[in-house]
Amino acid sequence: MDILNKNIQFVKGIGPKKALKLNKLNIFTIKDLLYYFPRVYEDRSNVKKIWQLEHDEKACTKGVITNIKSQVAKNNMKISKFVIKDETGFLTLVFFNQDYLTKVFKQGDSVIVYGKVKREGSILEMNSSDIEFFTNSPTSTCKMIPIYPLTYGVTNKDISNTIKNVYNNEKISIQEYLPQDIINKYKLCSIDFAVKNLHMPSDKQSLKIALYRMIFEEFLILQIGLFYLKNGIDNEKGIKFEKKEKLNDIIKSLPFKLTNAQSRAFNEVIGDMESDNVMNRLIQGDVGSGKTIVATLVLALAVLNGYQGALMAPTEILARQHYISLSDTLSPFDINVGLLVGSLTKKQKEKILDKIKNREIDILIGTHALIEDNVEFDNLGIVVTDEQHRFGVRQRAKLSTKGNNPDILVMTATPIPRTLALILYGDLDISIIDELPPGRQPIDTKAFEAKQRDFIYTNFIRDEIDKGRQVYVVCPLVEESEAIEAKAAEDLKDELKQKYFSDLNVEVLHGKMKPSLKDQIMNDFKENKIQILVSTTVIEVGVNVPNATLMIIENAERFGLAQLHQLRGRVGRGSHKSHCILIYSSKTNICKERMEIMEQTNDGFKISEKDLEIRGPGEFFGTRQHGLPELKVANIFKHIKILKLAQEEARNILKNDKNLSKNENILLKKEIIEKFSDINKEISLN
Known part of the structure; x- marks a missing residue:
């Protein structure tokens, strides 16, 4: 049996229970595991002296344990404290409910640690750090550490250790499918080297080489497949319509x-x-x-x-x-x-x-x-x-x-x-x-912190309602399920009705409602029988009520920029001046940057570029292009130069071998068909 197709359950250290958890990540075989690439890497290669550690940074340092203490907090949490020192100072390591560490390490041991630093004056502390004995071959420090997307019951160490077990116990060999002349032309490493070093990079340079190979390959396969979709259609004879x-x-x-x-x-x-x-x-x-x-x-x-x-x-x-x-x-x-x-x-x-x-x-x-x-x-x-x-x-x-x-x-x-x-x-x-119809006015957008929520509801909404206008209030995006989103919308509607607008007709719209009820509510809103409509993102596209002039979006930081722009587009559809208010709770720099973009421009193209830059293509589109192969390593925005190279090479390959029938392209063709197998409309490479 091909070792790559071996069931993950039979890998050393896995078994049926762990296999079920890995299955949730779509890892069923050894090949699935090897192609389950890290999302980011933590650079733990730079080992600092204790005195060099800075507040709030994640850092790696080493020292000798001088003291170990354990205590039990009021909530029965067991707290262990290790004090380590080097020639420049002292660092306290704090561990919660990990008292087993006091049996593993003892006073006088040389250790190396990685974690987030807290500094208050001259006192330095690390909570829940990674700690191991200082040796010539550390496992979780002094190197580039892969960080994987996870699911409940699967830790980063679980995946890393499983991959190490596979390489230690199985004879792994992935067949090369890129033509040798492309490998030579673009100075690409082998697929074996790339996959192994994406998981276990021997150094920064090896990781860089592995990433370049995989990014180029993903783009090349995507582009050849897309060209085939397009050219296959272009070559088909269709209907010749006539002017009427x-x-x-x-x-x-x-x-x-x-x-x-x-x-x-x-x-x-x-x-x-x-x-x-x-x-x-x-x-x-x-x-x-x-x-x-x-x-x-x-x-x-x-x-x-x-x-x-x-x-x-x-x-x-x-x-x-x-x-x-x-x-x-x-x-x-x-x-x-x-x-x-x-x-x-x-x-x-x-x-x-x-x-x-x-x-x-x-x-x-x-x-x-x-x-x-x-x-x-x-x-x-x-x-x-x-x-x-x-x-x-x-x-x-x-x-x-x-x-x-x-x-x-x-x-x-x-x-x-x-x-x-x-x-x-x-x-x-x-x-x-790229042009709006005459009469469409730009929408004034303002972002407010959540603490100003009362002011917004008692002033902005009243002003619009008094003018005879209507208001949308979009409730926070809840990722768990549509049912929970529906509950959030119902709760928000009740709060607005009871606390602020007992004299107005406030209704709710969400995806769990029967279509006939949705239609009834939308018709009532269009006819101004409803003054305030609380909604989930079901109103994101297409809804057209010209008299609605105010859009309020709760927890705006939970939405992507493109989605905020879509929601904002529900107002400003009539001749009246319209407004959008974003209420946010997060204090991160990214949140601040996104709110500023929304305040500064109504240009969807500028917003989409920023959204893509901040969040990456996966989140930007909300859902992956169903049927297209997933980009596991490549990022359309970050790697645009490699993308253009791959696109140019895809054209060259098809120019010289339209059906990928030459010997050097046979394995590449097989890989493309496998990656695009999800599309019902066949990519005909015959």
């Missing part, structure tokens, strides 16, 4: 004139549709830039050419809003719009499914329900997905299989710097709507 005069009549009927940016994006899409290649285009534009009307016109053109269209949205609220908007615009032109969402009764769904199959519905709008197997179109010509980052490659591919090579248009209101968009959406052409 009636489309101009629809445009003339709109109650507004398209902005220059909307017209430009629309013309780029129409240009694709008039070609006989399959369109695969992304429209990205800031909150309120008017992407939906472009999608409406594009869907109308498909219908005027005798085809059906589909529009998939991430939430029922947004799907229903699109349904109303498209129906209002297109029904006067005999274009029938249907809605398919999870909350419909079985009978209602069956009726819609029959109408779609029999071509009684021209455009079907819905949520994930659209990609269910029982949805059959008569003649699907174009697929539009809204808020693309919520779905990903696999889901839009599944929807596109419901027609015969339909055109694909995806939209996102999460602005992404163009260079990164070209990389992340490497299988798409890109249009950008």
Whole structure:
């Protein structure tokens, strides 16, 4: 049996119980373990003298134990104190409920320690430090220490020790899959060296070499796979749509004139549709830039050419809003719009499914329900997905299989710097709507510490309500579950009603509600029957209430910048001046920096760049691009130079060997297919 595929349970020191805990981290085999890379490294290689230690720093030092004391606190906590000294001073080590250490170490032992320093005058202390005997081969000090993402019951030492056991007890050899000429050209180390030194770096230079190899490899595989997705679609023959005069009549009927940016994006899409290649285009534009009307016109053109269209949205609220908007615009032109969402009764769904199959519905709008197997179109010509980052490659591919090579248009209101968009959406052409419609005013944003909360509720909200306006209050983001978020929103609503606004209609909206109740609440809010709407992030996208002029976001530090910007975009949709207030509790520099960015700019692209820089791409997108291989080591923002090299090399490889059929590329091809195996739409490398 291939040693890399050996079940982790049978590794020395693991067993069934520990294996189950590792399984929670998606570690099932030795290969999974070896490719479970650290998220960061702690540099413990610099051993300081005691007198050099500074307050609040994490540091490594060594000395001789001069005194050991134990005591029991009032709460029965056992506290052990070790005093160590070197030629420059004394340091007290404090350990909680680790009295076993008093049996391991004794007075006179030479030790080396790593921990966070507390200094008060000349008194130095370290709490819960790593301590070991001073030897020539320390295990947790004097080196670069990998820090892994963890789960309950699995410690950093568990993972490190398991990896050491594997290398000590198994003959590990990972087959090289990068062509030798690429390894030589970019001076890359072997895959064996890279994997081993990512976990157990022998020194800083070895870690640097290992990281470079793995970052380059991850980007190269991602780029080749994305180029295949794009080129595979480009090479397919699709529908050649024709211009229709009636489309101009629809445009003339709109109650507004398209902005220059909307017209430009629309013309780029129409240009694709008039070609006989399959369109695969992304429209990205800031909150309120008017992407939906472009999608409406594009869907109308498909219908005027005798085809059906589909529009998939991430939430029922947004799907229903699109349904109303498209129906209002297109029904006067005999274009029938249907809605398919999870909350419909079985009978209602069956009726819609029959109408779609029999071509009684021209455009079907819905949520994930659209990609269910029982949805059959008569003649699907174009697929539009809204808020693309919520779905990903696999889901839009599944929807596109419901027609015969339909055109694909995806939209996102999460602005992404163009260079990164070209990389992340490497299988798409890109249009950008970078202009807001006339009349949209910038939203004034202010950040306040939580201690000013009373002032905010008794002043700001009252001012807006007295003007006849309405208010959103977004409750804190709770990561554990949607049920807990719902409870948090209900509690906040009760607090506001009882403490501040007993005379007003305060309602709550969250994801655990029945869709019919959500719709009722949103309709009441639109009609100003509700003055204050407390909500979770279900209102993040698409909700449009022009009379709402104040957005208050509680615990704003828990949200990403892009998400704060999306939430802020729920106000400022009418002719009235609008405001956003961020209430935060954290006092960290990162929190302060993020609040300042929100106060300084309404530009989604600037905000997205900062968000990406601060939080990294994984958190930035909220969810990984479903179906694309995960970047375990590479960081799109930090490693942009390596990314560009890898992208250039990916083009070179495919230019010289379109199907990766040459001997030197066979193993690389196998690796790419394995990494992209999650995407239903095959990457055809034949």
